[in-house]
Amino acid sequence: FEPISVGIAIGAASALTGYLSYTDLYCRFAECCREEQPLNASALKQELEEKLFGQHLATEVILKALTGFKNNKNPKKPLTLSLHGWAGTGKNFVSQIVAENLHRKGLKSNFVHLFVSTLHFPHEQQIKLYQARNSDQLQSWIRGNVSACASSLFIFDEMDKLHPGVIDAIKPFLDYYEQIDGVSYRKAIFIFLSNAGGDLITKTALDFWRAGRKREDIQLKDLEPVLSVGVFNNKHSGLWHSGLIDRNLIDYFIPFLPLEYRHVKMCVRAEMKARGSAVDEDIVTSVADEMTFFPKDEKIYSDKGCKTVQSRLDFH
Ligand SMILES: Nc1ncnc2c1ncn2[C@@H]1O[C@H](COP(=O)(O)OP(=O)(O)OP(=O)(O)O)[C@@H](O)[C@H]1O
Incomplete structure (x- = not known):
């Protein structure tokens, strides 16, 4: 091996890895636009x-x-x-x-x-x-x-x-x-x-x-x-x-698609979990019951989907 070229190779490799890890490190703290980053x-x-x-x-x-x-x-x-x-x-x-x-x-x-x-x-x-x-x-x-x-x-x-x-x-x-x-x-x-x-x-x-x-x-x-x-x-x-x-x-x-009663209940449960509280099925039911459903006769779909679930949950 020729000492000079080995030295250059090591220098180049460390510069490269140094640069890469610097970029990685930088992007961990600041936000980088990584166009080629694949979607998981x-x-x-x-x-x-x-x-x-x-x-x-x-x-x-x-x-x-x-x-x-x-x-x-x-x-x-x-x-x-x-x-x-x-x-x-x-x-x-x-x-x-x-x-x-x-x-x-x-x-x-x-x-x-x-x-x-x-x-x-x-x-x-x-x-x-x-x-x-x-x-x-x-x-x-x-x-x-x-x-x-x-x-x-x-x-x-x-x-x-x-x-x-x-x-x-x-x-x-x-x-x-x-x-x-x-x-x-x-x-x-x-x-x-x-x-x-x-x-x-x-x-x-x-x-x-x-x-x-x-x-x-x-x-x-x-x-x-x-x-x-x-x-x-x-x-x-x-x-x-x-x-x-x-x-x-x-x-x-x-x-x-419009959301049904069962989906509204799922939204209430998700919101309770997101707030770090235990899921209380009585509350889930009463929040879902407070929502209004259509059409008039069958009452299948929630008027506002899951939109007001969060604010309604505040009252329970
Ligand atoms: N299909 C769903 N699954 C889970 N959560 C939902 C769903 N739909 C609504 N939510 C919950 O309700 C909240 C309000 O819904 P979102 O803002 O996405 O409605 P939207 O369809 O954009 O309504 P709008 O047309 O009125 O803007 C969401 O932040 C989410 O918590």
């Missing part, structure tokens, strides 16, 4: 199966969509998911789980961005003003965030209340472009949440129930025609006016 699909699956109640379709589609996208080294467009359903059925909740599985700090991550349309664009009548000024702002906000981290996650809540003109501002980012002004958006993920189609999803679930069929037997194909009428052709829901659908820019439509 089994962890996500387990979390969804344990924590998300009564949403077998959403669980299945979300898993499939995310694993497929994250395993693809060279996606042709960003991933766009559109979550639909009645209030309190878990759309925000699932977005939070997805965020945590993509970026360690979840909703608090610098690479996860939640946009609430009624908060950011509150007054419909001023939309023209907003449109001009805020569309630019919205675009540069998205551009800035994706430049900082290609695998950024954007969650747009209350999408049905967002004006189509504003959605137009997002549209170019969702398309099949290699780059826009030097920035590639293909590794980003966009999640849209809305109540649009919720009533029709409920109607399908109710038809199954009335026919004595199991909820878990509802398949995506049972809901697709329903969603296509209620959402794709509904000129009143902003998203659909904007051409996102015509241009096939939404990759997955994900239905959230």
Whole structure:
């Protein structure tokens, strides 16, 4: 062995490992955008199966969509998911789980961005003003965030209340472009949440129930025609006016079913455990009994899903 080259090799190796561990160490404390970091699909699956109640379709589609996208080294467009359903059925909740599985700090991550349309664009009548000024702002906000981290996650809540003109501002980012002004958006993920189609999803679930069929037997194909009428052709829901659908820019439509009495009970139990208290079945029943259910005669589905469970539990 030649002493000089051995020395160089050791130096290089230690510099390399030193650098690697420094990066690792750094990322442990500060947050790093690790674009290539694979998704732990089994962890996500387990979390969804344990924590998300009564949403077998959403669980299945979300898993499939995310694993497929994250395993693809060279996606042709960003991933766009559109979550639909009645209030309190878990759309925000699932977005939070997805965020945590993509970026360690979840909703608090610098690479996860939640946009609430009624908060950011509150007054419909001023939309023209907003449109001009805020569309630019919205675009540069998205551009800035994706430049900082290609695998950024954007969650747009209350999408049905967002004006189509504003959605137009997002549209170019969702398309099949290699780059826009030097920035590639293909590794980003966009999640849209809305109540649009919720009533029709409920109607399908109710038809199954009335026919004595199991909820878990509802398949995506049972809901697709329903969603296509209620959402794709509904000129009143902003998203659909904007051409996102015509241009096939939404990759997955994900239905959230209305929650039943038993699911509300599961939410109460989960909330009690999260608060570190023992599960008291008497309290579980009385919280669930306080919720209101529809339709009037059968009383099967909770009006607000699991939404008010947390605050109701405070009174027990
Ligand atoms: N399917 C579910 N499984 C477990 N917990 C749920 C489920 N749905 C709702 N929850 C609980 O209820 C809370 C409120 O639900 P969430 O905010 O996700 O509803 P949403 O569908 O986004 O409603 P909205 O359309 O009104 O915004 C969640 O934080 C979660 O604790």
